[in-house]
Amino acid sequence: MDNCIFCKIARREIPAKIVGESELALAFWDVSPRQPLHILVIPKVHYANVAELTLNDESSLVAVMKLASELAVQHADESFRISFNTGEAAGQTVFHAHGHLTSRTPRGELV
Ligand code: DGP
Numbered sequence: 549m550d551n552c553i554f555c556k557i558a559r560r561e562i563p564a565k566i567v568g569e570s571e572l573a574l575a576f577w578d579v580s581p582r583q584p585l586h587i588l589v590i591p592k593v594h595y596a597n598v599a600e601l602t603l604n605d606e607s608s609l610v611a612v613m614k615l616a617s618e619l620a621v622q623h624a625d626e627s628f629r630i631s632f633n634t635g636e637a638a639g640q641t642v643f644h645a646h647g648h649l650t651s652r653t654p655r656g657e658l659v
Contacts, residue, residue: 628649
């Protein structure tokens, strides 16, 4: 999608602190973190929300959850959350599916 900010990050057209990547998914630090660990994990292909992603592209969904889980094991101390705000009323502000990986107990030094 031309005007989607997360598609632009996936295409490297705008900068982000990228922390992980696979063939189908990308992870980067949230620009305004709400917990000590706050990483966003997105499918590289555009879907408006997690339901669209799940119903249309199981491979990308698995890639997102796998990358989020790998980063959780790497960066969180066994306690973490992976959440997907869906729809404006639920707090979604960027309409490209993204999981928030958050933790109050990050492990080691975060970069
Ligand atoms: P949500 O409210 O669930 O749609 O979450 C959107 C998140 O995306 C919010 O925590 C802030 C973050 N965000 C918005 N724009 C950018 C950006 O350009 N770069 C990065 N790294 N994060 C962004």
